[in-house]
């Protein structure tokens with residue numbers, strides 16, 4: 001199968017043509033445009049049959065370079081392809097794996113553009129061009145963010161107001177395809193499976209990020225909601241005190257869009273040296289330019305801090321991997337970053353570091369003899385990794401994933417009006433303390449004690465409004481605390497359920513209705529119709545975006561007028577999957593429609 005891959009970065013367009021299948025992998029064409037300036041850019045290309053070239057071409061920007069690709073392929077005699085893989089920098093929380101690019105997924109990606117303004121527009125321009133040029137050929141997106149969706153909540157959560165978090169403010173991380181590829185390549189060189197290793201990957205290109213890969217999974221990365229956080233980059237600032245926004249607004253009268261544009265386009269090496277290019281910074285520093293010297297020191301210091309932080313975050317490190325234009329090519333930057341880390345077992349062999357040859361996907365080790373931590377440098381093969389992932393995705397049977405929010409229910413009680421009065425006094429009614437997402441439902445001010453032969457739970461929340469029959473929902477673990485066995489039932493299916501004592505301020509009742517709620521999805525009829533689901537149908541739900549991703553079988557779809565579509569699980573289920581509030585679940589199944 002012949003796969004064309006587009007990788008538009010913030011300063012370059014790289015593309016490649018791969019032949020995959022039958023266990024073999026050929027890199028038919030490797031090409032890239034970069035150093036856009038003065039109305040032109042550098043083109044460099046090579047084919048696996050020995051052709052190639054390099055030189056300036058009159059393409060002024062990334063858009064022009066993207067548009068030139070079909071003509072370039074035709075000129076070099078590559079006249080057919082089976083699929084196109086596109087690097088997409090921001091995929092948000094919705095794309096944990098490569099996805100076909102179609103009229104459903106593209107608007108979701110477009111909506112993320114403000115969070116990756118230097119990247120998603122170029123990525124999407126390549127998609128538009130490829131769809132227009134090869135309308136019959138499947139197009140897949142491979143997302144920088146996917147690899148990091150395994151990051152634990154304590155690494156992805158900003159300590160900011162809840163409404164901001166609900167609006168989507170969280171850390172994502174980028175360069176995932178690169179970090180994954182180089183970590184796998186390092187594991188190959190070390191000769192151990194990646195899931196036994198603790199690796200810190202430093203992708204130092206025009207954009208730059210450090211990633212902690214803890215036993216095969218991304219645990220943290222220096223980029224956040226957007227590719228602005230973290231390291232110093234070509235034109236991006238990396239970490240800045242958020243207090244700067246208020247300061248700049250007050251002192252310089254700058255607006256938020258002005259500040260944001262400057263942090264993306266006019267900061268980093270460009271701000272410190274006048275050029276976004278590390279080659280220029282190194283040349284100027286060597287010629288005695290103090291600003292360039294300081295910029296290089298800041299760059300290295302920031303990277304070294306993140307390496308130290310991630311060694312601490314993982315509780316160890318077996319290998320540090322350098323990649324990206326700077327990581328691959330700048331021996332002096334690798335040395336500046338590693339010097340001073342001897343205390344944690346990192347010692348470079350300076351001769352090896354100075355004589356790196358990365359031809360043929362080499363991944364040389366640069367550590368001194370006897371050093372505990374390996375230091376490896378390798379070319380990032382984002383295009384190859386994208387081609388591999390596209391080929392894998394195409395080989396899989398079609399599964400449609402639909403996203404539903406997952407809510408975790410703690411133990412609670414629904415009461416009949418008769419029981420409200422028995423527990424809270426004659427004439428008492430439930431009063432709402434906070435609304436629930438299912439319309440009309442609320443958490444009541446009222447709380448009761450639930451008592452069994454072995455133990456009791458005090459302050460169990462009553463949910464309103466009242467129902468025809470009292471129902472007490474607990475987890476399986478709770479049944480052991482109470483000392484009463486309870487069946488797994490759907491809400492309302494209460495015949496033959498165990499009796500339990502409820503105690504309120506004005507009295508107590510013995511009532512049946514104790515259940516472990518069967519996991520279910522409240523579903524709006526429109527969603528059910530759109531997705532081809534019927535009431536009572538059981539589906540599988542994958543909640544993968546957590547450290548202990550889990551798939552729930554036998555999840556019952558409950559279609560209800562006006563329902564807010566949402567899956568409900570109990571605390572045992574949430575704990576089993578390491579699921580925190582706000583997680584998304586994916587309904588997966590062959591019969592679902594998008």
Ligand SMILES: Nc1ncnc2c1ncn2[C@@H]1O[C@H](COP(=O)(O)OP(=O)(O)O)[C@@H](O)[C@H]1O
Pocket residue numbers: 009010011012034204205206207234276277278279280282324325326329330
């Ligand atoms: N020989 C070199 N020495 C130092 N820096 C280099 C060298 N070659 C490339 N670079 C730097 O690599 C950066 C571009 O990295 P690259 O990974 O190609 O970018 P992108 O993020 O656009 O994919 C530029 O800052 C460039 O100066």
Ligand SMILES: CC(=O)OP(=O)(O)O
Pocket residue numbers: 008009010011089119144174175205206207208227
């Ligand atoms: C996410 C990012 O910064 O990518 P690049 O390095 O290609 O600019």
Ligand SMILES: [Mg+2]
Pocket residue numbers: 009010205206207
């Ligand atoms: Mg890049």
